[in-house]
Amino acid sequence: xxxxxxxxxxxxxxxxxxxxxxxxxxxxxxxxxxxxxxxxxxxxxxxxxxxxxxxxxxxxxxxxxxxxxxxxxxxxxxxxxxxxxxxxxxxxxxxxxxxxxxxxxxxxxxx
Amino acid sequence: xxxxxxxxxxxxxxxxxxxxxxxxxxxxxxxxxxxxxxxxxxxxxxxxxxxxxxxxxxxxxxxxxxxxxxxxxxxxxxxxxxxxxxxxxxxxxxxxxxxxxxxxxxxxxxxxxxxxx
Numbered sequence: 001x002x003x004x005x006x007x008x009x010x011x012x013x014x015x016x017x018x019x020x021x022x023x024x025x026x027x028x029x030x031x032x033x034x035x036x037x038x039x040x041x042x043x044x045x046x047x048x049x050x051x052x053x054x055x056x057x058x059x060x061x062x063x064x065x066x067x068x069x070x071x072x073x074x075x076x077x078x079x080x081x082x083x084x085x086x087x088x089x090x091x092x093x094x095x096x097x098x099x100x101x102x103x104x105x106x107x108x109x110x111x
Numbered sequence: 112x113x114x115x116x117x118x119x120x121x122x123x124x125x126x127x128x129x130x131x132x133x134x135x136x137x138x139x140x141x142x143x144x145x146x147x148x149x150x151x152x153x154x155x156x157x158x159x160x161x162x163x164x165x166x167x168x169x170x171x172x173x174x175x176x177x178x179x180x181x182x183x184x185x186x187x188x189x190x191x192x193x194x195x196x197x198x199x200x201x202x203x204x205x206x207x208x209x210x211x212x213x214x215x216x217x218x219x220x221x222x223x224x225x226x227x228x
Contacts, residue, residue: 004153008151030214031214031215033214033216040221040222041221042115042201042203042219042220042221042222043154043201043203043217043219044219045216045217045218048214048216050214088153088154092214092215094215096215097215098144098156098159098169098215099215099217101146101153101154102153103151103152103153104151104153
């Protein structure tokens with residue numbers, strides 16, 4: 001069945017790069033997403049990538065996709081205190097199908 | 112300003128009571144969703160609705176019910192049959208199919224935290 005896995009916690013020093021990893025099982029996944037959830041709030045779409053892409057860059061965010069290994073990563077350059085949040089990896093097969101979310105990675109920033 | 116609102120932000124319920132969580136959107140979105148979030152478990156889909164007067168069960172629908180009488184509204188009722196209802200509940204909506212260049216991008220409300228006493 002469909003499954004998305006990610007580690008629960010990541011701690012980085014302010015100014016360093018953060019890399020959050022995710023693996024998924026459904027090779028039919030066409031859309032892969034990264035959502036951000038700040039404390040006590042809903043989720044917000046950060047970025048997305050189509051399965052026919054290897055990489056996508058958007059300002060401080062870089063998404064890498066290894067389709068062969070079904071591995072997705074999110075790199076945040078120059079991590080700031082405002083980046084503290086839970087980051088969810090997610091996938092869907094089509095633009096109409098439901099989204100499967102991972103368990104979320106809680107990113108904490110050390111001074 | 113367009114967006115999704117959920118009310119109340121915090122809700123307390125006694126065991127054996129039904130309770131209804133509100134979700135309203137003014138984004139003109141067709142599809143709406145209810146998720147449950149538990150610590151370390153991510154989001155699990157309860158119910159979703161692709162169009163008015165139609166809805167489908169998600170992965171954990173038991174003990175919950177919904178209605179979709181208006182495009183803007185998708186209330187969720189947590190019934191007494193739900194054995195462990197304490198959780199954070201999130202409502203979301205999706206843009207119309209014609210605009211889905213970014214996949215099934217979902218817009219989330221701020222959530223309702225339900226606690227059973």
